[in-house]
Amino acid sequence: MNDIEVWLTTLWCMARTNLTPLSRALGDAIRKQRTASGLTVRALADKMGLRHTAIVRLEGGTRRAPLDELAALLGTVGTPPDERDRIMAMARDVDRDTWSTSGGSGATAQLATLVRYEREAIALTEANALLVPGLLQVEPYIRSVMEGLPPDVIDARTYYRIGRQQILTRAEPPKMLALIDEAVLARTIGGPAVMAHQMDHLVSLVDAGNVEVRVIPLAAGSAAMMASGWMLVELPDGPPVVHLDHAQAGTMLHTRRDVAAFEQARDTIIAATLNPEASRQMITRYAQSYRSTQSEE
The missing domain is CATH 1.10.260.40 (lambda repressor-like DNA-binding domains)
Structure with a gap:
């Protein structure tokens, strides 16, 4: 052999x-x-x-x-x-119910495992109340989020993240559902020009058909399970897994009990969001607002 x-x-x-x-x-x-x-x-x-x-x-x-x-x-x-x-x-x-890492080689191994799951996924759900999900970020936004890190670290992480995003534009890409708070759209990261670019990119991904972005309006108040970022990964030949994204740390969950809690959270959050078309319209309005602000500067 x-x-x-x-x-x-x-x-x-x-x-x-x-x-x-x-x-x-x-x-x-x-x-x-x-x-x-x-x-x-x-x-x-x-x-x-x-x-x-x-x-x-x-x-x-x-x-x-x-x-x-x-x-x-x-x-x-x-x-x-x-x-x-x-x-x-x-x-x-290896037989523990959760896998948590904090920096160093452990975090690197966990990220590499997450990337493998992303590549094999048939569906992804990512919830984030603070930032545009990483798979949907444009390069200037990525760099602005990482501001303060050494330039070589920013370069390496930016290119790695952009590489991960290729799963969304390949033949037969996974379906992705992004659940974000309106505050994500309102928080100016990198300046108006960067934000206008980022908003336009979200609209173009939605229009491409395999990405759905749903926004929780500020008037809706808080939503369960939005305190930290998380991703639910659904696979073609195995049970789903969840990745929790913390500052400089991460946790992966795989037991049926733990994953079911996030599947339920997804449904609860969706109920609090605008529908896909209303979400698209809101993103478009923010893009126009950022362009207006840019032209006034």
Whole structure:
């Protein structure tokens, strides 16, 4: 079996198993260490005295290896001590109901896992009371949100976010529902020109057909589950997951109980929003207002 066949086997395993976000990230981390060592799946299996399918399932997130076996594997592929400790910590937590990270390599691994989910999704729902959802942001808005960070960090994060947005313009894109507060439209980030651009972009995405933006008007008061940003990801071959976005931290949820609470929250928030056409009209009015302000400056 060559490596392409091995990878296809991994995908088959993933499609048939209810993976958790952390088990996927753990499998990715193990695969990264193996490929960095230059070993094929079969070569590593031979060194470990295992069947190659055991490595395939481990890297696919469908097999939980005993901790002593995982430690031996990481030693075989020459994993650096710090990275070995991080992967072992992930393995110890792999069956937890939630996966929370705060900065560093853990946050990077979680973001990479979220991006994989986004690419596989058939539907996305993102709720945000403070900012335009990241997948819908234009470049000047992204840069303005990140103002104060080092320029090289801003560049890297901006290009990464723009890359994530390509799922919305590909062939057969996922359906996306963005639930935002009117305050998101009113909050001037980057100045009137940036905001006019951002409002126009939202309208163009709505007109393209696969993105729906619904706005909670200020007069509606508060809405449940809008205190922090979150995304509900629906998949074609597995249960949905939720990502909670906090300042410099994130949490992923996958249990049916936790996810159901956000599915219910989505319906509750929708009931408080303007309908899609009224939301589009509101966004258009804000765009016109920002252009008027820009011309007066």
